[in-house]
Amino acid sequence: MKTMKTLLAATILAAGFATAASAKTLVYCSEGSPEGFDPALYTAGTTFDASSKPVYNRLVEFKRGTTEITPGLAESWDVSDDGMEYTFHLRPGVKFHTTDFFSPSREMNADDVIFSFDRQLSKDNPFNAYVEGASWEYFNGMSMPDLIKSIDKVDDMTVKFVLNRAEAPFLANLAMDFASVVSKEYADKLKDGGNLSDLNQKPVGTGPFQFVAYQPDAVIRYKAFADYWNGKQPIDDLVFAITTDASVRQQKLTAGECQVMPYPNPADLQALKDNADINVMEQQGLNVGYLAYNTQQAPFDNPKVRKALNMAINKQAILDAVFQGAGQAAKNPIPPTMWSYNDDIKDDPYDPEASKKMLEEAGVKDLSMKVWAMPVQRPYNPNARRMAELIQEDFSKVGVKAEIVSYEWGEYLQRSKATDRDGAVLLGWTGDNGDPDNFLAVLLGCDAVGGANRAQWCNEEFDALIKKAKSGTQEERTKLYKEAQVVFKREAPWATIAHSVVFMPMRSNVTGYVMDPLGGHWFDGVDISE
Amino acid sequence: MIRFLLYRLALLVPTFIGVSIVAFAFIRMLPGDPILLLAGERGMTEERYQQLQHLYGFDQSIFVQYFNYVADLLSGDFGTSIVTKRPVLEEFFTLFPATLELSLCAIIVATAIGIPAGVFAAVKRGSWLDQSIMGVALVGYSMPIFWWGLLLIIFFSGMLQWTPVSGRISLIYFFPQVTGFMLIDSLLSGQKGAFTSAASHLILPTIVLATIPLAVIARQTRSAMLEVLGEDYVRTARSKGLPPMRVIGLHALRNALIPVVTTIGLQVGVLLAGAILTETIFSWPGIGKWMVDSVGKRDYSVVQGGLLLIAAIIMIVNLLVDVLYGLINPRIRR
Numbered sequence: 001m002k003t004m005k006t007l008l009a010a011t012i013l014a015a016g017f018a019t020a021a022s023a024k025t026l027v028y029c030s031e032g033s034p035e036g037f038d039p040a041l042y043t044a045g046t047t048f049d050a051s052s053k054p055v056y057n058r059l060v061e062f063k064r065g066t067t068e069i070t071p072g073l074a075e076s077w078d079v080s081d082d083g084m085e086y087t088f089h090l091r092p093g094v095k096f097h098t099t100d101f102f103s104p105s106r107e108m109n110a111d112d113v114i115f116s117f118d119r120q121l122s123k124d125n126p127f128n129a130y131v132e133g134a135s136w137e138y139f140n141g142m143s144m145p146d147l148i149k150s151i152d153k154v155d156d157m158t159v160k161f162v163l164n165r166a167e168a169p170f171l172a173n174l175a176m177d178f179a180s181v182v183s184k185e186y187a188d189k190l191k192d193g194g195n196l197s198d199l200n201q202k203p204v205g206t207g208p209f210q211f212v213a214y215q216p217d218a219v220i221r222y223k224a225f226a227d228y229w230n231g232k233q234p235i236d237d238l239v240f241a242i243t244t245d246a247s248v249r250q251q252k253l254t255a256g257e258c259q260v261m262p263y264p265n266p267a268d269l270q271a272l273k274d275n276a277d278i279n280v281m282e283q284q285g286l287n288v289g290y291l292a293y294n295t296q297q298a299p300f301d302n303p304k305v306r307k308a309l310n311m312a313i314n315k316q317a318i319l320d321a322v323f324q325g326a327g328q329a330a331k332n333p334i335p336p337t338m339w340s341y342n343d344d345i346k347d348d349p350y351d352p353e354a355s356k357k358m359l360e361e362a363g364v365k366d367l368s369m370k371v372w373a374m375p376v377q378r379p380y381n382p383n384a385r386r387m388a389e390l391i392q393e394d395f396s397k398v399g400v401k402a403e404i405v406s407y408e409w410g411e412y413l414q415r416s417k418a419t420d421r422d423g424a425v426l427l428g429w430t431g432d433n434g435d436p437d438n439f440l441a442v443l444l445g446c447d448a449v450g451g452a453n454r455a456q457w458c459n460e461e462f463d464a465l466i467k468k469a470k471s472g473t474q475e476e477r478t479k480l481y482k483e484a485q486v487v488f489k490r491e492a493p494w495a496t497i498a499h500s501v502v503f504m505p506m507r508s509n510v511t512g513y514v515m516d517p518l519g520g521h522w523f524d525g526v527d528i529s530e
Numbered sequence: 531m532i533r534f535l536l537y538r539l540a541l542l543v544p545t546f547i548g549v550s551i552v553a554f555a556f557i558r559m560l561p562g563d564p565i566l567l568l569a570g571e572r573g574m575t576e577e578r579y580q581q582l583q584h585l586y587g588f589d590q591s592i593f594v595q596y597f598n599y600v601a602d603l604l605s606g607d608f609g610t611s612i613v614t615k616r617p618v619l620e621e622f623f624t625l626f627p628a629t630l631e632l633s634l635c636a637i638i639v640a641t642a643i644g645i646p647a648g649v650f651a652a653v654k655r656g657s658w659l660d661q662s663i664m665g666v667a668l669v670g671y672s673m674p675i676f677w678w679g680l681l682l683i684i685f686f687s688g689m690l691q692w693t694p695v696s697g698r699i700s701l702i703y704f705f706p707q708v709t710g711f712m713l714i715d716s717l718l719s720g721q722k723g724a725f726t727s728a729a730s731h732l733i734l735p736t737i738v739l740a741t742i743p744l745a746v747i748a749r750q751t752r753s754a755m756l757e758v759l760g761e762d763y764v765r766t767a768r769s770k771g772l773p774p775m776r777v778i779g780l781h782a783l784r785n786a787l788i789p790v791v792t793t794i795g796l797q798v799g800v801l802l803a804g805a806i807l808t809e810t811i812f813s814w815p816g817i818g819k820w821m822v823d824s825v826g827k828r829d830y831s832v833v834q835g836g837l838l839l840i841a842a843i844i845m846i847v848n849l850l851v852d853v854l855y856g857l858i859n860p861r862i863r864r
Contacts, residue, residue, distance in 0.1 A: 027701055035614040043570065132610035135582055141572050200615065215707070216624050217815030218698060239701050243813045247680055251688050251695045410566035410828070413573065429571060452573050 023236035024528055026510070028521070029249040029258035030240040033217050036131075037203040039177040040120055043137050048177040049521045050240060054222050055097075056180035056205035059088050059113065059159075060171060064525065065514040067286070067338065067434020069171050073108060073181055073206065074159075083166030083471045088113070090157040095227045096183045097210035101202050104185055108206055110153045115184035117151055120144070127187055130196040138178035142432070166471040172433035177520075181206065208524040209238050217242055234512070234527035253278065253505060259528065260506040260513065262521060266324040266382070272505045281504040283515040284337050288330050288439070289380035289428035290494040291371070291391065292454035294421050299364050306492040308358035309424075310348045312398040313391055313495055322387045323498060330496035332485050334439045337517050338431065339474065340481035345489050356398045368401040370423025372416060376409050379500045379519070380428030387497070388426060419449065419456045424495075427454055434518060436481045440466045444493065455493035462487040538852055542845055546838075550603065553837035554596055557830050564612050564828040586612060599834065608838070609831030613824070618835035622817060626839075627710025628698065629809070629816030633801045635732055636739035641794060644744045648751025648790075652759060653778060663748065670745035675804055679738045679811035686734060693733050696813040700727040735812040739804050743797040750793040754786035761785075788859050795851030799844055 032046040039052035052058075061072035074088035094108040119127035120139040128134065139145070147170065149162040163170065173179065186204045190196050203211050206229065209222035220240040224233040241258055243249045249261040250268050254275065264272060264280075273280050293300040293309070300306060315329040331347035334340070359367070373388035374381060381387060385406070392402040405423065407415060416425045432438050442448060445466055446458035462484050469480035488494075504515055512525045565574075565582045574582075583589040587598065602609060608618040651663040687695040694700065698712045705719035713732070716724035758764060759782055767777045806818035817836060824832035 025701075036616070041615060043568070043572070131615035133585060133612055133615050135568075135585060137568065140578060141569070141574065197616075213704070213706075215815065216621070217819060218628075218813070219701060221704065241697060241701055241813075242815070243696055244819070245696075245811055245813070248683065248696050248811060248813060251683055255687060255691065255695055257695055257701075408561040410562040410564075413569075413571065414563070414566055417573065427571065451575070452571070 024234070025237040025239060026235045026260070026523060026526060026528060027239045027241055027258040028523065029243045029252050029261040030220075030521075031242075031246075031249070031263050032244055033242050034214075034220070036200040037211065037214075038131075038182070038200040039180050040116075040136055040139060041131065041134055041200060043141070045519055050220055051203060052177035052180045053207075053520055053522050054209035054238060054524075055203045055207045055211055056182070057094075057207050058175055058179045058181060059090075060175045062175050062434065062516070062518065064522065065516065067172070067431075067517055069175055072175070073113070077171075079171075083168065084163045086161040086163070086170065087154065088159045088161070090159065091229060092157060094206050094229045096186070096206055097204050097225055098227075099202070099204060099210060099212075101198070102183075102186050102189065102204050104183060104204075106185060108181065108183075109156045110159045111156075112181055112184045113159045114151050114153055115187060116179070116181045117144075117148070119187075120178070121148065121151075126191055127196065127199065131200055136178070138176065138432075142173050142176070142178075144173070168469070168471050168477060169433065169435040169437045172435040172438075176433050208233050230524075233524055235523070238523050250505070253507065256507065259510050260504070260521075260526075262504060264503055264505050266326050269326070269503060277508055278505055279508045279510070281506065281513065281515055283502050283504075283517065284328060284335060285379055285500040285502045285519060286335050286337055286431035286434065286517045287380040287428060287519075288333060288335055288499055289378075289387075289426070289497045290330070290333070291424050291426050291497060292416075292494050293424045294419075295455050295457040295493050296419055297422070299362065299367065300424070302362055303491050304358055304362045305364055306495075307348060308355045308362065308364075308398070309395065309400065310492055310495045311351050311355040311358070312394050312400070313497070314350050314394050315497060316350070317394075318387055318390050319498060321390060322381070322383050323500065324382075326382075326501045326503065327498040328501060330499050331489070333444060333488055333494065333496060334436050334481075334485070335431070335499045338434065338436055338439070340436045340478040340485075342482040342485040344482075345485055348489075348492070352394070352397045359398060359400070366399070366401075368403070369395075370405050371395075371402045372412070372423055372425040373404050373406045374409070374412060374426055375406050378428055379430060379502065380498070381426060382500075384426045416454050417451055421456075425454045426497075431518060436477075437466065437470065440481065440484055441470075444488065457491070457493035459487060459491055459493075462491070534856060535853065538849055542849070545845060546842070549841040550600060550834075550838055551596075553834045553841070554599060556837070557825070557828065557833040558592070560825075560828065562828045564830060567828055568612065603838070608835035611824070611829050611832045613827050613829045613832075618831050621820065621832070622836060622839055624710075625815055625817045625820050627707075628712075628814060629802070629805050629818060631711045631713065632732070632735055632739060632808070632814060632816065633798075633805060635736040636801060636804075637743060637794065637797060639736055640740040640743035640747055640797070643740075644747030645751050645790065647744075648748040649755055649778065649783065651748065651752045652755030655756065660752075664752065667745040667748045670741045671749075673741055675738060675742075675807040676811060678741065679734070679808060682734050682738060683811070694727075694731050696731075696811070698728065698731050698814065699724065700731075703727060735808050735814055738811070739801060739808045742804060743794075743800055746797065746800070747790065747793060751786065751790050754789045755782060758782045758786045784858070788855065791854055791858065792851060795848055795854075798847045802840055802844070 034047040034050035035042045035044060037051040039048050058072045059074040060069045063070040073091055073094060075091045077086060077088045079086055096104040119125045120136040122128060147163055147167055149164045152160045154160050183204050187199055190198050208225060208228050210225045212221040212223055214220045222238040224236050226232050243252060246263055246265045250264060252258045253261045272278050293306050295301055319327045319329060331345055332342060371388045371391055374384040388404045392404060395402045429439060429443055442452055444453055444457060446463045449456050449458050465480050465484040469477045506513060509529045511527045511529050516522055565579060610617055647663050651660040654660050683695055686693045703721055703724045708715050708718055712728040716728040764782050767781045805816055806822055809816045809818040821836045
């Protein structure tokens with residue numbers, strides 16, 4: 001009987017699909033499987049591409065192609081003068097998806113917003129541990145539990161966040177994937193039915209596309225949400241064809257089996273660019289790759305020594321060999337696409353002779369040091385081993401002997417945090433929310449010494465500037481961050497190496513695709529011309 | 531025969547315990563902490579780290595952890611993936627049919643071509659046919675799977691456009707999984723062209739995965755046949771004037787098959803190992819890729835559970851081979 005039912009369902013589904021066969025379908029050759037569909041549970045971009053971006057919305061959103069904040073599910077908001085209270089006025093008439101597993105009886109309201117955060121914040125919420133090992137990594141990682149004092153329902157369409165301290169980047173945090181608004185009504189229904197984990201398997205949101213089906217490691221299907229508050233999408237169906245190998249993705253794109261692919265092999269870029277049917281978009285990534293000295297250890301506690309070593313590094317050679325053209329030399333700790341980037345700063349020139357002289361002046365002779373090379377590939381550093389070798393060669397030209405060391409990734413991250421660490425560490429960072437605080441405070445603040453501050457660098461002047469910049473208008477904050485970058489350059493706790501360039505090949509009939517500086521992949525507003 | 535079977539079954543118990551210890555210890559011996567990997571560059575505070583250690587039970591002694599793990603196993607709980615937060619058993623059974631379908635196709639192709647090729651090579655020993663078959667087999671055996679797969683994709687899918695690049699079925703077909711076997715499900719769906727699409731998607735991965743077992747089977751068949759063809763009873767059969775086909779097919783091959791069946795059984799391990807690479811190249815949603823990803827992320831429960839389940843499959847296949855062996859060769863049964 002059960003088989004009969006399944007067969008019947010299959011036939012009905014098949015019939016439904018047959019009628020929709022002429023619909024406009026966009027196939028995206030994605031690079032991996034999502035870990036699940038509740039974005040707040042995970043930290044991987046691949047998961048966000050498949051969950052928060054198509055299916056959900058947030059109170060505020062990043063304006064397409066920028067890191068500017070624009071209204072999302074909140075039409076407007078007020079911030080109290082002391083920066084401690086954020087009141088959001090919700091957009092009326094926003095509908096949740098109607099699917100074959102859930103039909104909403106009401107529109108989005110304050111209960112949904114409060115539930116979305118409360119489940120991450122409060123141990124008493126039935127969804128706080130609804131899957132085994134739910135640790136709400138991003139919510140905790142962005143220090144939200146310390147920051148949020150309370151979330152209050154003012155009325156059905158107004159929600160107030162009260163903070164423990166003023167934190168200007170808070171608004172940008174709310175545009176992040178973990179802050180996606182889920183349906184409380186759906187969650188309640190799942191709770192009553194005892195299948196809580198469906199919240200992570202069969203998502204229901206307010207986003208431009210609604211979830212249809214997922215076959216693990218193979219394909220995810222969505223269809224355009226007809227009642228989307230911002231208007232129905234130009235395409236009817238969105239399909240993620242999961243294709244982990246970059247060469248295979250390229251073959252599929254060339255053969256027309258998919259229309260858009262992420263992360264091409266750098267070596268294949270020329271062939272893709274030469275293909276008339278394919279358009280390759282590119283954008284600077286919101287990231288930075290760096291070499292962090294241990295500024296608490298002699299002789300690296302001397303800014304002059306650090307500066308001298310920075311001048312010994314031939315960045316252009318690294319860009320050519322390691323990034324194969326898909327990178328840009330970095331002079332600041334934040335990428336050029338980020339607001340408050342200080343373009344007036346002059347990079348230390350590549351000058352081995354001057355470097356040698358400066359080292360002599362600093363009294364450094366026969367220096368031996370370690371250079372740590374990451375064991376993994378990252379957008380900000382596609383080949384750390386090769387990069388370390390080039391740096392080793394550069395250093396040898398100024399009389400510094402460098403030994404390359406590496407550890408297993410988890411071990412590497414852990415050991416490099418130690419304040420008594422021996423050597424300079426290659427690492428990098430990709431922005432979460434487009435706020436300079438997310439780079440400067442997280443990676444270079446005094447509070448982060450012994451943690452993400454791999455240079456173990458605590459400079460009072462710099463720290464005072466970035467602490468002050470935690471509140472105020474964007475104009476005021478920009479001024480402070482620009483000053484902070486001057487201090488950074490003078491003190492040289494890192495050798496800033498590169499920002500990567502991200503490429504996005506697609507069939508030339510794809511229109512309206514906008515690259516996201518934060519590295520996500522969005523398909524709202526995308527169309528296929530005939 | 532029953533005693534033989536019982537003996538074989540009883541052997542499974544210590545093997546299974548051994549595998550559970552190895553699976554448990556192996557992933558923990560690798561450097562790397564799943565919690566730190568989960569946090570990545572972002573890192574976490576010591577307090578948070580301790581919280582998560584506790585959440586996953588890693589703060590307990592290794593013996594307590596193992597004991598809990600075995601206790602859970604006995605109640606059918608293979609644990610939950612640290613990365614996806616989904617039950618391991620559920621993930622395994624969603625992905626396993628894809629691997630099974632591909633492996634079955636590969637072993638059928640490898641056997642169907644490998645045995646006749648080996649027989650031909652043996653019968654025509656020393657001829658150019660023998661030398662070419664064995665030459666090709668040697669190349670096949672030494673072929674790096676990843677390179678071979680990409681080569682086939684570039685040639686047949688890219689240049690000639692005869693076969694699809696990757697996946698299990700064209701994306702225009704959409705039907706719920708009933709059996710998990712795409713060939714069967716596509717037939718059940720009743721959608722026109724679905725079966726052809728599923729079959730065409732199987733061609734290249736099957737060739738890639740079958741290459742090594744085929745070479746091994748062909749070589750094994752040849753050497754077994756050569757041995758048997760030199761036996762007295764084969765000479766007797768020939769001198770009785772039996773037709774050559776009958777001598778080779780009935781007298782020689784039946785006896786030569788004994789080591790070949792064992793070889794085929796052993797290929798199950800090779801197939802599962804080969805599936806890892808083949809699945810990655812062809813975006814085939816099976817357990818091979820799943821396991822590799824989990825090792826990379828130190829997803830303890832998936833690696834443990836996956837290894838155990840795969841080992842169980844290999845043990846069961848080996849048991850079946852032993853039984854089959856007993857059927858072919860009565861001497862073993864005693």
